[in-house]
Amino acid sequence: MDRLLLQVEDISTSHGKFKISSVSFRLKNGDIFGLVGRSGSGKSTLLKTIIGLKFPDYGKISVYLNNNQVELGELIGYSPQDNSLYPFLTIEENIRTFGSLYKIEKGIIEERANVLLRRLDLEKNRRKKITELSGGMQKRADLAVTLIHAPKILVLDEPFSGLDVSLQSFIWKFLKELSLQGRIIIISSHILSDIQKNCNEFGLIEKGAFFNTSQIAQTLRNSREKSLEFFLERLFTKDLMQEE
Amino acid sequence: MLKTIPLIQAILKEFIRNWKSVFMLIVFPLVFISMVFLSFNPDGIQKIPVGIAGKYANFSMEDYKDTYFYYLSLTSFESLDGCLDELKGYKQYACIQIMPGSSITLNVYYDNTREPVIWEIIERIKSTVDMLQKQKSKQMASTFLTKFSENTGKIDDFRTKLATANSRVNSYIYDADASIIKLENTKDELSNALAAMGSDIQNLKHIRNNLKRQKDNLYSSSFLYTSGIDNSARNLVLLGHPVEQPYLDSIRNQVISLNNQMYSYNSVADSALSELDSRIMSYDEYNRRGLAYLSDIDSEVMQLKTVKNELSSYKQAIGKADDEIAVIHQNFNEILGLDAETLVNPIIIRNNPAYVPTVSKELQEQYLNKTGQDQAKVISKGINLISLQTIFPTMLLLITLFLSLLISSFTCLSTINSSVHERLRLVRRIFVHEILSVYIASLIIMAMPIFCVLLLGNYLFKIPIFDNYLFILIVLFMLASVFIFVGMMLAYLIKKESITLVVVTFILAFLIFFSGFLLPVERMSKLAYSLAPDFPVKIVHMAFNKIVFYGRDFSSVKDNFFWLSIWFASLAALVFLIKKIREV
Numbered sequence: 001m002d003r004l005l006l007q008v009e010d011i012s013t014s015h016g017k018f019k020i021s022s023v024s025f026r027l028k029n030g031d032i033f034g035l036v037g038r039s040g041s042g043k044s045t046l047l048k049t050i051i052g053l054k055f056p057d058y059g060k061i062s063v064y065l066n067n068n069q070v071e072l073g074e075l076i077g078y079s080p081q082d083n084s085l086y087p088f089l090t091i092e093e094n095i096r097t098f099g100s101l102y103k104i105e106k107g108i109i110e111e112r113a114n115v116l117l118r119r120l121d122l123e124k125n126r127r128k129k130i131t132e133l134s135g136g137m138q139k140r141a142d143l144a145v146t147l148i149h150a151p152k153i154l155v156l157d158e159p160f161s162g163l164d165v166s167l168q169s170f171i172w173k174f175l176k177e178l179s180l181q182g183r184i185i186i187i188s189s190h191i192l193s194d195i196q197k198n199c200n201e202f203g204l205i206e207k208g209a210f211f212n213t214s215q216i217a218q219t220l221r222n223s224r225e226k227s228l229e230f231f232l233e234r235l236f237t238k239d240l241m242q243e244e
Numbered sequence: 245m246l247k248t249i250p251l252i253q254a255i256l257k258e259f260i261r262n263w264k265s266v267f268m269l270i271v272f273p274l275v276f277i278s279m280v281f282l283s284f285n286p287d288g289i290q291k292i293p294v295g296i297a298g299k300y301a302n303f304s305m306e307d308y309k310d311t312y313f314y315y316l317s318l319t320s321f322e323s324l325d326g327c328l329d330e331l332k333g334y335k336q337y338a339c340i341q342i343m344p345g346s347s348i349t350l351n352v353y354y355d356n357t358r359e360p361v362i363w364e365i366i367e368r369i370k371s372t373v374d375m376l377q378k379q380k381s382k383q384m385a386s387t388f389l390t391k392f393s394e395n396t397g398k399i400d401d402f403r404t405k406l407a408t409a410n411s412r413v414n415s416y417i418y419d420a421d422a423s424i425i426k427l428e429n430t431k432d433e434l435s436n437a438l439a440a441m442g443s444d445i446q447n448l449k450h451i452r453n454n455l456k457r458q459k460d461n462l463y464s465s466s467f468l469y470t471s472g473i474d475n476s477a478r479n480l481v482l483l484g485h486p487v488e489q490p491y492l493d494s495i496r497n498q499v500i501s502l503n504n505q506m507y508s509y510n511s512v513a514d515s516a517l518s519e520l521d522s523r524i525m526s527y528d529e530y531n532r533r534g535l536a537y538l539s540d541i542d543s544e545v546m547q548l549k550t551v552k553n554e555l556s557s558y559k560q561a562i563g564k565a566d567d568e569i570a571v572i573h574q575n576f577n578e579i580l581g582l583d584a585e586t587l588v589n590p591i592i593i594r595n596n597p598a599y600v601p602t603v604s605k606e607l608q609e610q611y612l613n614k615t616g617q618d619q620a621k622v623i624s625k626g627i628n629l630i631s632l633q634t635i636f637p638t639m640l641l642l643i644t645l646f647l648s649l650l651i652s653s654f655t656c657l658s659t660i661n662s663s664v665h666e667r668l669r670l671v672r673r674i675f676v677h678e679i680l681s682v683y684i685a686s687l688i689i690m691a692m693p694i695f696c697v698l699l700l701g702n703y704l705f706k707i708p709i710f711d712n713y714l715f716i717l718i719v720l721f722m723l724a725s726v727f728i729f730v731g732m733m734l735a736y737l738i739k740k741e742s743i744t745l746v747v748v749t750f751i752l753a754f755l756i757f758f759s760g761f762l763l764p765v766e767r768m769s770k771l772a773y774s775l776a777p778d779f780p781v782k783i784v785h786m787a788f789n790k791i792v793f794y795g796r797d798f799s800s801v802k803d804n805f806f807w808l809s810i811w812f813a814s815l816a817a818l819v820f821l822i823k824k825i826r827e828v
Contacts (some may be wrong), residue, residue, distance in 0.1 A: 015249050024662075045516070048666075051670065052670070053666060053669055053670065073672050074670075074671075074672055076670060078666070078667065080663060080666050082663045083663055083668075084663045084664050084665075084666050084667040085663070085664055086254050086257070086662070086664050087257050087258070087662075088257060088258045088262050089257055089258065089261075091256065093254070097250045097251075097253070098251070098667065098671075100246070100247070101247050101250055101668070101671045103246060103247075103672065123506035128259065135346060145667070161445045164722035219822065
């Protein structure tokens, strides 16, 4: 397994009026990074900045593969909040299209597609158009397309929104398998319990400030709450009550 | 291209499988185009309701309804007001009031709120009336020419009479000449004779005078001598010589006798001289009369010469009259040489269109078999076909313009606003491929409706599209490319679908305006007129017409291609630049 390190150093990014600054964290093989924050806090903006869809206002993002700095480029697999697929193409056509764009040989595409579709339980629906699929199947199809070029860093933006609990646990299980293969997984979600349960690294965005795992742990130690979930729930609810 | 092809495939599949896009950008334009093309009536305008006010025995438009005014649906009205009332109620397009007079006047009242079709109707009525006018005039001219031809024969008779008169006058002149010569000869002879006679009379007078002088001398000298003898005798008597007296007396008597005798002889001589004088006077009288005759002859000769001169003048006048009649005759012959058509239309304008379409054999036969009153309809149909053919490039280019702008902006917006776009952006070096894929996919999507339009052009409008298919494809490719780039540029620049479509509509209107489709560029201001021909649609329009209608070779359109290439390259560069700047 290649040794992989993603290093985010003091980056600042903005979108419209809001700004997130001083974002720093490091992730290595097998890490599952859970990014939390209230709606509209800028989670997606931060993720886009990490994967290179948006230039940071400040700071640096570096990736090291076996101690050599490499370009982020095709190491990244990204699944945005909404499905990022061609809606009128079938699942396998989407997979083939992106496989071709990543210049993967046809045979390998077929091989990987078969594995991914089987693992994601989409085999029976492979010739169905995305518009014909349910929300859960669409999300799984999106995941399959995200993984077609075997990315070493997987960035998922709110992958569980609109999915039922069984499907959520199915995906978590799948993601854990991927992390065990040495991939770095960055996931944003507002389902705090799952984040706490399945992630080993955390990030919190609150009012433009970013708190990494150690900062959150320190805060937790200082508060009466023993669980991150309760802490965040209390944090968000308190603010909501103040706003009311 | 490895990345472009899957992207094109994805865009095309997305497009084809989305019934909304297929309907809006393929089916709807195709139906629209077909409806537009099928709505053109190959027979020209529909039957137009027109009212007729007033009646005139010599002229009725109803008589020409089926032949010349077949495109009008005529309704008779008792009065003009009744017709105008219907015109204002939009039931009639025009009212024709027939005004009798030395020539029939048609007062056409037309509804000028129905532009532009009313102008075509007015123009048609005018052309038809012109045609009728010419036909009537031709009939009258033909009758006139026949009568004129008959009367021209009389000029020939007159010329013959003039020739006879001329010949007679010639004869008179000859006779007068002969008489003058004769009289002059006679005058000369008489003159000579009178001159000789005068000379003789003078000589005779001279001889008489000499004779009288000699007689008078002889008489006076003899009388002197006899007086001397008598005196001598008397003196001798006186001397008294008695012997001698008788002798002396005898002498004296003899002298007296001699004197008497001498006196008698003198008297006879005087009488003879008197006779001679009388004769001489008589000769003088004759001579004088002869001279008077000479004068008379001169006078006569002068008169004869005057007559001769007058005859010559008459002859000249006859000659001149003959010449003039000859000119008139020639002019009349020239008029007779004219046909009725030439007489009615001394100046004929024939508008010869530079573009004459190639007509198929079947079509030719179909038209040639029709004669008579159908001719006008056939001609009208032919003219309509040509005008439809000349409209076709405009329609084709408008459709290309419309489709290329809309399809490219739609495809581009679908791609950049699609959630898949974020995933695509993560693919390395996708920038150029994204542009290429949208461009090529737009071209492919456009191909079908454009091909359908070309089929309509070839089979419905009889334009030789397939004879020049390579060129047409290149031209359309260039034009479509230019406007696909415009559409993409707008999509990348604006990103929002609703605003982009509004802007595209404005751009379309602008391009249509500056392509001379709505307002001819020749009617634009100087600046707009100088700029408009360099607009891509105008460039392609000119190039298309040159090749399709006039069969010009590629060299004649290379300038057009050069400018199109400039547009192509500039807009492609702009697309790249805007996409880069806008980070899409």
